[in-house]
Amino acid sequence: MKNNLHIITGNKGFVGLNLTTYLSKANKPFIGVSRNPNDNEISYTSLSVEDFNTSKSCIHLAGKAHDLKKTSDDSEYYKVNTELTKSLFDQFLQSDCEIFIYMSSVKAAADEVVGVLTEEVIPNPVTVYGKSKLAAEEYILSKEIPTNKRVYILRPCMIHGPNNKGNLNLLYSFVAKGIPYPFGKYENKRSFVSVENLCFIINELIDNKKIKSGIYNIADDVSLSTTDLVRIIGKTINRPSKVLQIPKFMVSIIAKIGDVLPLPVNSERLQKLTENYEVSNEKIKKEIQKDLPLSTEEGIIKTIASF
Incomplete structure (x- = not known):
């Protein structure tokens, strides 16, 4: 059915597995996007604007996580966290897809917090992980969003x-x-x-057209x-x-x-x-107007x- 699917990148990850279960229970059909696709998934290389045209939302969860052992090459973070996001967002803008949800991180804003972190903080990431996430955010924010589309940048703790x-x-x-x-x-x-609260919020973003596009801390x-x-x-x-x-x-x-x-x-x-x-989760709570x-x-x- 046209504009009924939800594209989910990184559907095999921890958040992805929880979200696909959550959306299934909410009767929201989805298609997973993976580097190594199974029968019911597609690869990033075969994902097209036409796939976006038949989808209501793209929930972009895939990313390279912070490597505590520091064995990763810096370029890998930008390849996965920044360039992949830019490519997906470009396809979204060219399509009939209505909603783009980018899973960023509080680390795109700050590695250390004095007081309480809000969305108004001037981002100053220290790690290459945070910098690569912020670069993707900045690309999304640099584009003009058509009035019939909604774009959400989520910064979970x-x-x-x-x-x-x-x-x-x-x-x-x-x-x-x-x-x-x-x-x-x-x-x-x-x-x-909790991943359950995160999935709840994503589901609300899909359903509630009144929630304004923008950056939202998730906590x-x-x-x-x-x-x-x-x-x-x-x-x-x-x-x-x-x-x-x-x-x-x-x-x-x-x-x-x-x-x-x-x-x-x-x-x-x-x-x-x-x-x-x-x-602080005050901004997203004010928008959804529901308890977690x-x-x-x-x-x-x-x-x-x-x-």
Whole structure:
């Protein structure tokens, strides 16, 4: 049926798998775009303007994630995160497709946050990952959007959900093994977004023509400290969560040793666990005018329960 399909790039990734399940339940047919397509998918090279003409939306999730081991070549980030996005967006503009949703990242705006991150911040990414995402954003924003089309740039913070462990896995292993969490001296606040809330928002963007085109931060309603997370994990798996108040200078020494030796903690991981990174979701909440399905704690509990 004309203009009934939803193109989803990166449909085999964590967000993609969750989104395709979510859209299926909402009776929204989709076509996956993949580098190695299965029977019900197409490749990027064979994707055409005609495919866009028969689609209502293109949800561009595919991208090269931040490589913590720093083994990736910088050009790879721009090839995948920037140039692929530009190519897809050009096809979208040439077609009858109505909606383009680009999955960017808060890291396109800032690697460190003072206060609370809003969409009004002047972007200043430090990593090549963030810079490549921002370059794609800037290309999209440089184009004139026809009045019959809607374009959304989403900047999610740390996404989690069932079977996606990420940094939560390290905290989980601390609690599950009865190892005390050693960073109790650090007081921080971090924003998270559950993949269910993210899928809910994408579905709203598809359905609600009143939501204005633009950049939107995506986060759950409440930020949590890492110590809060440790306690939620303990409660979820019914294990006591122990928090130690080790002096910060000692923790820093241990992390520096972890940069050289294979310890569970190194400098980068310490920063991720203890930094402040609060993200405002007020702009998108004002637009959708609905409550998110999951509270911050409910989302964390669902993720931890899947481990």
